Amino acid sequence: MEELAVMAQQADTGSSSxxxxxxxxxxxxxxxxxxxxxxxxxSLVTGILPTLIVLLTAMYAITTFIGEQRVTRxxxxxxxxxxxxxxxxxxxxxxxxTNPMAYSFGRFLPERHKxxxxxxxxxxxxxxxxFFPYANAGELFVWLGVANGVAQLGQSTVPxxxxxxxxxxxxxxxxxxxTERITAFMIKRTGRTEVFADFDRxxxxxxxxxx
Amino acid sequence: xxxxxxSRAVFVRAGEGGWGxxxxxxxxxxxxxxLSVTGGGIHPVAAxxxxxxxxxxxxxxxxxxxxxxxxxxxINCGGTARIGVYPRKGLPTVDVYPGAPGGPLAKFITExxxxxxxxxKEITEADSDAPAAGGTPPKVPPREERPSARxxxxxxxxxxxxxxxxxxDSVSGVFVKFGSAVGSFVNTMLASGRQTVELTLTTxxxxxxxVSLLLGIVNYTGIARGIANVLxxxxxxxxxxxxxxxxxxxxxxxxILGPGAAIAQVVGTLMGSQIAIGALPVQYALPTLFAINGxxxxxxxxxxxxxxxxxxxxxxxxxxAVLISRLITAPLAVIIAWGASFGL
Numbered sequence: 001m002e003e004l005a006v007m008a009q010q011a012d013t014g015s016s017s018x019x020x021x022x023x024x025x026x027x028x029x030x031x032x033x034x035x036x037x038x039x040x041x042x043s044l045v046t047g048i049l050p051t052l053i054v055l056l057t058a059m060y061a062i063t064t065f066i067g068e069q070r071v072t073r074x075x076x077x078x079x080x081x082x083x084x085x086x087x088x089x090x091x092x093x094x095x096x097x098t099n100p101m102a103y104s105f106g107r108f109l110p111e112r113h114k115x116x117x118x119x120x121x122x123x124x125x126x127x128x129x130x131f132f133p134y135a136n137a138g139e140l141f142v143w144l145g146v147a148n149g150v151a152q153l154g155q156s157t158v159p160x161x162x163x164x165x166x167x168x169x170x171x172x173x174x175x176x177x178x179t180e181r182i183t184a185f186m187i188k189r190t191g192r193t194e195v196f197a198d199f200d201r202x203x204x205x206x207x208x209x210x211x
Numbered sequence: 212x213x214x215x216x217x218s219r220a221v222f223v224r225a226g227e228g229g230w231g232x233x234x235x236x237x238x239x240x241x242x243x244x245x246l247s248v249t250g251g252g253i254h255p256v257a258a259x260x261x262x263x264x265x266x267x268x269x270x271x272x273x274x275x276x277x278x279x280x281x282x283x284x285x286i287n288c289g290g291t292a293r294i295g296v297y298p299r300k301g302l303p304t305v306d307v308y309p310g311a312p313g314g315p316l317a318k319f320i321t322e323x324x325x326x327x328x329x330x331x332k333e334i335t336e337a338d339s340d341a342p343a344a345g346g347t348p349p350k351v352p353p354r355e356e357r358p359s360a361r362x363x364x365x366x367x368x369x370x371x372x373x374x375x376x377x378x379x380d381s382v383s384g385v386f387v388k389f390g391s392a393v394g395s396f397v398n399t400m401l402a403s404g405r406q407t408v409e410l411t412l413t414t415x416x417x418x419x420x421x422v423s424l425l426l427g428i429v430n431y432t433g434i435a436r437g438i439a440n441v442l443x444x445x446x447x448x449x450x451x452x453x454x455x456x457x458x459x460x461x462x463x464x465x466x467i468l469g470p471g472a473a474i475a476q477v478v479g480t481l482m483g484s485q486i487a488i489g490a491l492p493v494q495y496a497l498p499t500l501f502a503i504n505g506x507x508x509x510x511x512x513x514x515x516x517x518x519x520x521x522x523x524x525x526x527x528x529x530x531x532a533v534l535i536s537r538l539i540t541a542p543l544a545v546i547i548a549w550g551a552s553f554g555l
Contacts, residue, residue, distance in 0.1 A: 029431075037427025044419045052415070053407055060403035098315055100292040100511070106519020115529030118515045119536060122508030126472070126500070134407075138292075138315070138414045141422060141476035142504065146496050149483030153493060159555060163497055167551050171501065171544040179536040186528040195524050 048144060052133060059134040063096055071096040072105075079108045086176025087169055090121035091128075099125045099136040111199040115183045120176035127168025130161035221263045222337040223283075223305055229328025230311040234303050235337055236283050238266045246271045246284040248293060249307065250466040250510055256307050257285035259331050271513045272466070275526040278302060285329075292316075296514055298324040305329050313413040422480055429481070446482065447491055449549045452502040453542045460505035460537035468506040478503045497552040498545045505541030509534060 075092050078084040093102040102121050106114045125136040129143045143164065147157040187196050220237035245264075247257035248271035261268035266282050284297040285305045295316020297304040301324070309328035312320040428434070445451035459468055468474045482499050485491045491499070508515065512530045521529065 033427055033431045034424075035427075036431040037424045040426045040430075041420060041423035044423060045416075049411065049415070049419075053411060056407040056410065057400070057403045060406050061400050064399050064403065100296060100315070100515065100518065103515040103518040104520075106516065106521065109519070111522055111525045114516055114519050114521045114525050115512075115532050118508070118512065118519065118529070119533045122511065122515060123504075126475075126504055126507060137410055138313075138418070139472040139476060140415065141418065142472055142479045143500065145422075145476060145478075145480030145483040146486065146500055147483065148480070149486030149491075150493055150496055152483075152487035153489075155493065160496055163548075163551050163555070164500055167497065167501070167544075167548050170547060171540065174543060174547075175536060175540045178540050179532055182536050183528055183532040186532045190528060192524055192528060199522065199524075 047148075052137075052140075056134045056137060059132060063134075066096070068096070075105050076108050079105075082177070082180075083173075085109070085113065085117065086120040086173045086180075090117065090124050090172055090176070091169065093121050094124050094128050094135050095132060098134065099139070110203040112183060112187065112196050113180060116176045116180035119179040120172040123172045123175050124168055127164050127171075130165050219264050220337040221260055222335050223260065223326055223329055224333050224335070225326050226309070226328035226330050226333045229306075229309050229326065229333075231326035232322045234283065234305065234324075234326050236260060236264060236303060238264050238282055241280055242282045243267060244269045244276050244280050244282060246276055246281050246302075248272070248284055248297075248514060249287045254285050254287070254307060255331050256305060256329055256334065259334050260285070260305070263334065263336055271517075272530060273513075273527060274523045275513060275517050275521060276523070292511060293514055294325075295319050296518065313417070315410065317409065317413050418476070422477070425477065426480065426484065430484070446485075446499060446502075447495060449498060449546070452495065452498045452545050452549070456502040456505040456541040456545045457538070459503065460509075460541035462531070462534040462538070465506035465509035465534060465537060466512075467510070472507065475503045475507070494552045494555045497555065498548040501541075501544040501548040505537055505544070509537065 071092060075089055078088040078092065089105065090102070093105040096102075097104065099122075102125075103118055105121075106117050109117055126139065126142045128135045129137075129140050130147075133140055143161075147160065150157050150160055187193060220235055222233055222235050224233035225231045243266045245257045245261040245266050245268045247253045247268055249257070250272055253268045253270055257268045260266070260283065264282065269276050271284070278300050281302050283303040283305055285307065286293045286297065287307045288294040288310055294304075294306060294310045294313065298321065299316050299319040304320075304325045306325070306327035307329055311327065312318075312325070445455065459465060479500070482491065482496075482503070486493060486496055512533050513526050516526050516529055
């Protein structure tokens with residue numbers, strides 16, 4: 001590969017001309033393109049992957065040790081108040097069940113709050129990847145892509161990660177509250193007030209039954 | 212057309228580059244709906260399956276259907292979330308994209324339940340006397356029903372007294388307990404490692420390979436400079452970032468931009484490379500992260516709500532509510548992030 005790269009550079013200076021020169025140009029740039037891509041790949045694999053693998057392993061183990069039942073209790077508790085419903089509840093859900101199973105915690109909420117909880121939880125799946133990448137490892141590059149650029153400037157990405165995480169919490173809270181209002185408006189506008197009042201009664205009855 | 216609709220079956224095979232042996236689908240007494248979870252109406256594949264087996268095609272973005280009425284779900288997912296949700300529920304899943312098992316739910320995506328890269332021409336009528344694919348989906352116990360490490364440990368330690376006396380029993384009991392605790396600890400760690408490596412191989416490394424090729428092309432050909440010229444003026448002031456967030460959260464665009472966060476990931480990587488070469492100032496990294504993110508999960512609203520056991524009426528009001536809410540909260544998020552970015 002190194003030889004090919006050297007060849008590519010030599011060819012770049014353009015020793016031949018005519019049709020052969022065109023072919024040489026094509027050949028050198030063809031392989032040069034993939035050399036450049038290969039270098040990117042190696043830097044991603046050696047730069048990010050080792051830490052990520054051990055971090056993911058540790059976090060999977062911790063979530064298994066804590067156990068789903070304990071988390072379910074905490075989530076139920078946080079579902080009661082509107083401030084915790086769009087902060088603690090989605091954070092716990094995403095951290096413990098990860099994307100996409102986190103949204104199943106919506107079942108602890110009355111129907112009228114489910115869309116807002118979903119909006120809040122799903123908006124946290126990218127800020128969460130800064131310190132807890134296991135929670136949404138498939139979509140790491142939303143954060144890593146930008147963070148890599150900052151790292152290449154020789155700056156620490158920790159202050160950025162911290163702010164992304166904290167502003168993320170503020171944003172999911174706002175999203176939850178706004179979506180809750182819009183859902184209420186949509187219920188009224190589409191003439192489903194009665195239907196949802198009925199859902200609320202069912203929810204209360206089910207809660208009473210559970211106790 | 213005198214034959215009864217309930218006995219007709221279709222065979223759906225994998226298309227070019229697709230995965231899976233193929234599915235045999237048919238309606239039976241209760242299962243009579245084909246769920247189209249593709250955004251933007253009923254997908255032709257869902258319509259064709261429904262037409263051939265005499266089922267009803269239902270737009271999963273407008274309404275939700277109880278799982279036990281669904282013959283099959285038609286999805287368009289390259290491979291993170293939606294791809295695994297329906298197989299996990301035991302529902303046959305037809306992916307119109309060439310997806311393969313991947314993402315956190317990869318272990319539920321089996322040949323019995325999943326087929327991908329399906330176009331209309333991959334759907335053929337099948338003999339009606341063959342068994343229905345949706346009839347007996349393999350049972351996958353949810354996580355909470357699988358034995359926990361503690362239960363397993365309990366079965367190991369739960370031996371009866373062997374008559375060597377109480378002292379010996381209590382001493383050996385301690386050893387057995389200790390041993391099984393160590394065993395369950397090691398096993399949990401090992402399982403976590405296995406889960407990590409699996410995720411790395413099926414999801415993270417493929418994405419790295421793809422991003423590397425993309426970045427290689429973009430950098431080597433000089434497209435990067437072109438993108439820098441276009442993006443820098445837009446992204447290097449807060450107002451431009453607000454505009455980006457508004458565009459990605461437009462209700463008719465956001466469900467399309469969502470799947471697998473693919474677009475956000477690629478744009479994030481490109482923006483990162485612009486920051487690296489100094490075309491974008493570092494303090495815009497934070498608002499940029501929120502600007503490219505306004506559409507997060509917009510492709511997944513009905514599925515996410517269904518996971519929370521939402522009723523059809525909730526999906527009907529919830530989907531537009533979330534989409535409209537984004538138009539307000541996405542630009543707001545950028546402004547908040549911009550305010551929080553000073554001093555970076």
